[in-house]
Amino acid sequence: MEHIDKIKALQAKAGIEADGIVSSKTWLNIHYLLFGSLPYDINIDSIIKSIQKKIKVRIDGYPWxxxxxxxxxLLIVKAEKSDVNKSIDLHNEEMLDNxxxxxxxFAKELITLAADHGITIRITNNTKNKFVPKDSNFTGNEGNYSIYNFGLAFDVKILEKSVADEPESDSPHYEKIAKLGESIGLTWTGNKKAYTTATDFVLRPAWAVRMKEVDMVKELCRRKKENINLLAIL
Structure with a gap:
């Protein structure tokens, strides 16, 4: 495969235009795919070097x-193999489809990470999710929406081995699940002092980290209206 095709594949995975042109947008999105967060230093040379350090190649700022x-x-081949090799039960498959x-x-990676730590989790319906109607024009009523209107949240419950096929609402393992989720860019909305009760994860877009809630919702409305990937860094 030509390197330009690999670049296009990475761009497509990030949800941006797959044109093979390596711009600052491409590097920001690759950083997000790799680290689950935006870089503190947005200097492109620094971003490339941090990526090279992460993947253990020569750190020179030149993307050879x-x-x-x-x-x-790492981001395409192994991710696809992981999806094939990691067993996801029928319940989670059905939830992922929705x-x-x-x-x-993100949900798949959390299931996989949990399994790697010997914890079985179930993705469940987030009752807060109230999807925006497809025919909505998203104009003038952004104040009526929240991040939950765009499906950027899901609940998790732990399936304890001692109780066959019955998820537990309370478990000491929720602290581990919360930290695993946050390590890949999810936000745990539960009680961080207790970490024992099932709750939901919210996927706040990286581009909205420094935004006020109202501004983030306006941008989500715009993207939904124009059929733009909700997470891509534009």
Whole structure:
């Protein structure tokens, strides 16, 4: 595969235009895919070096072929193999089918990370999610919406081995699940002092980290109206 095709594949995964042109937008989105967060230093040379350090190649700020090869292998090839090799039970498969496409990779990764730590979780309906009607014009009524109107949240419950097929609402493992979720860019909305009760994760877009809630919702409305990926860094 040509390197430009690998670049296009990475851009497509990030939800931005797959044109093969490596712009600052491309690097910001690759950083987000790799780290689950935006970089503190938005200097492109610094971003490239932090990515190279993460993937353990020569740290020189120049995206030579080895950099693209490893990024493609890590974010595309291995991710696809992980989806095939990691068993996701029927319940979670059905729940994933009903989540927005932007949220699915995060939910899958959380299921996988939990399994790697010997914890089985179930994705459940988030009762706060009230999807915006497809025919909404999103004009002048943004104040009526919240992040939950865009499906950027899901509940999790832990399936204890001692109780066959019955998720537990209270478990000491929720603290671990909360930290695993936050390590991949999700926000745990539960009680961080107790960490024992089932609750939901919210996927706040990286581009909205420094935004007020009302401004974030306006941008989500715009993206929904124009059919733009909700998470892509534009």
């Amino acid at each position: 072929h080895k950099t693209w090869d490893i990024l493609y292998d 989540l927005p496409e932007e949220v699915v990779p």
